[in-house]
Amino acid sequence: MPAALMIQGTGSNVGKSMLVAGLCRAARRRGLGVAPFKPQNMSNNAAVTADGGEIGRAQALQALACGLAPVTDMNPVLLKPETDTGAQVIVQGRRLTSTRARDYARLKPRLLDHVLESYRRLRAAHDLVIVEGAGSPAEVNLRAGDIANMGFATAAEVPVILAGDIDRGGVIAQLVGTRAVMAPADAERVAGFVINKFRGDPSLFDDGYRTIEDCTGWPGFGVLPWFPDAWRLPAEDALDVAAPYREAGLHVVCLQLSRIANFDDLDPLAQEPGVRLTMLAPGRAVPGDADVVILPGSKSTRGDLAFLRAQGWDIDLAAHVRRGGQVLGICGGYQMLGQSIADPEGLEGAPGTDPGLGLLDVETVMRADKTLTEVSARHVPSGAGFRGYEIHIGRTDGPDRARPFARVAQAPEGAISEDGRIAGSYLHGMFRDDGFRAAWLSTFGAASGLFYDAGVEAALDALADHVEAHLDVTGLFAAAR
Missing domain, CATH: 3.40.50.880 (Class I glutamine amidotransferase (GATase) domain)
Known part of the structure; x- marks a missing residue:
């Protein structure tokens, strides 16, 4: 029976895309046919797909982690900001319209059918689909008509793992606060949490980890340290394009x-x-x-x-x-x-x-x-x-x-x-x-000293090793259904 698991975050840029890529590569190395999926993405960093459309670049990287060519079903709704208040809406790889943020809510009910159609095709073709949320389920003001987080997870009946970012501080409040504002039915869909981007000695967070478990009732699946080779993977945000400091060249x-x-x-x-x-x-x-x-x-x-x-x-x-x-x-x-x-x-x-x-x-x-x-x-x-x-x-x-x-x-x-x-x-x-x-x-x-694609593959393997070493990956995959 094909299974699915959704990684949501306590906020934007908590490392969901990287976490999904690592889990995708780990699943592939365990012999599973795995595919990535993101119902809705917002990015101007797009990839052209084998079926002649476009999706978010992060999903193209996740497809590479799975050993797959990217296809439009992996990211059926892509929002490409054109102004501070408006974006182009790409649906299953093709431009549908341009809309203002305030008008997008009226579009979403129409888009859910496309999202579920793409998801079901992927799920039918693979052993496991690993889904990435967008933003945070704590944005309860956006819950009605949601297609990116709990709205999708509920419609598709997918269990959720919530990722918190300890590097930005306040991770206990991130997770406990998210639990506090969620509707009870949504909270029940959360199968557990992970802590991401930890720096230093993880044992120093043992008490905090237990506090989150006690206050939320969710089990933890581990603390993932900062991944030092993240800069070798294609950046999802322009601010993340990482260039080592060099005085010459x-x-x-x-x-x-x-x-x-x-x-x-x-x-x-x-x-x-x-x-x-x-x-x-x-x-x-x-x-x-x-x-x-x-x-x-x-x-x-x-x-x-x-x-x-x-x-x-x-x-x-x-x-x-x-x-x-x-x-x-x-x-x-x-x-x-x-x-x-x-x-x-x-x-x-x-x-x-x-x-x-x-x-x-x-x-x-x-x-x-x-x-x-x-x-x-x-x-x-x-x-x-x-x-x-x-x-x-x-x-x-x-x-x-x-x-x-x-x-x-x-x-x-x-x-x-x-x-x-x-x-x-x-x-x-x-x-x-x-x-x-x-x-x-x-x-x-100037001379070249780089084999780029080989370096990306090596970084994905290192990411999978990193995830396997620090998270309960077996437990995470067991949570999928």
């Missing part, structure tokens, strides 16, 4: 846009021993010693272009280019480098046209049809082949397209300026390819 600066998307493009560069990566926070000037500046993807290109200008980064970029520095724009960043960005249908905000940065002689027009595809490409300057993916709206054309960044099935892709120092491409994921990354770094006189 090729200096790559990435502008941290307000709606930055698919920022895991930067993870392989962060781990290169010969690269010094700076994720440049708003309000900081582009360093004068930058060798290359990357304009990353964005969920709101025109909005982030205005944000870029508000930081004075347009002036910094012009000075960087005058000094002989290079610039690479990826997806939305590529669009910003051109002469203009037109959005006649108002797909990412109010209809209109904005001038671009003028560093590439191309123009972009936003169109409703969205490109979602995995590709095999060849980098034109170096001849290096690589795998990547496209996930964007908009079409870009102009004279600099005569010098393409890459070729996809012999068709030109992207653009390079006449002097070769400004480049733009719609292709995400290029730096994951060891051969391409080595070729690209060599153009700056």
Whole structure:
């Protein structure tokens, strides 16, 4: 009989995604056919799936932990924030609509059927489905119509493990407080708890652990210490892109846009021993010693272009280019480098046209049809082949397209300026390819010293070892039903 278990958290960023990935790899190593599932995710860091849709990048990593290709059923509802109060709604891999936060509640009853449909397909095809919640079940003001936490768990009859984050402090209050505000029926669905991100001697928390058990009536399944290799896995949040401090090396600066998307493009560069990566926070000037500046993807290109200008980064970029520095724009960043960005249908905000940065002689027009595809490409300057993916709206054309960044099935892709120092491409994921990354770094006189995908696999195995060593994994899987 196929089984399922749901990991919910006492709040956002308590480590649910990492915990699910570790349990997925542990289940796979025990010979179980396992799949990840997240009913609703909110992220601009998306992955293109084998069935031609998009899901949250965290679920793609969890699929890798399971030894599976990611499919849209693993994350049937994906919310991609476009403004502070609105988001694009992706349902089973495809854009349904854009909506304001206050209007989303009216959509959720329609979405539950899609969520359950995807979940049931996964459950029928696997021995075990490990489900990840979103936010916290303590947000009881959102319980009516909920599809992300207890609303889903109740509709699908899935037992819940509640994870608390001791690193942020107050973990006893997190768990006991969550129990106090939950409806009795929801509290009964909780099969136990785990403590995550512990630093130091776990025995010092023995009394606290027993206090949680006594006050909640829930059994504990263990205390999980901080996982030191977490930075080697693709980041779910732009603030989590971890680059070890280095005083020397090729200096790559990435502008941290307000709606930055698919920022895991930067993870392989962060781990290169010969690269010094700076994720440049708003309000900081582009360093004068930058060798290359990357304009990353964005969920709101025109909005982030205005944000870029508000930081004075347009002036910094012009000075960087005058000094002989290079610039690479990826997806939305590529669009910003051109002469203009037109959005006649108002797909990412109010209809209109904005001038671009003028560093590439191309123009972009936003169109409703969205490109979602995995590709095999060849980098034109170096001849290096690589795998990547496209996930964007908009079409870009102009004279600099005569010098393409890459070729996809012999068709030109992207653009390079006449002097070769400004480049733009719609292709995400290029730096994951060891051969391409080595070729690209060599153009700056830097060498590659990293096997990225092998490192991710090793980190997932280490995560599974970590989970097995510190949690009652057998008990957790026994709780699944």
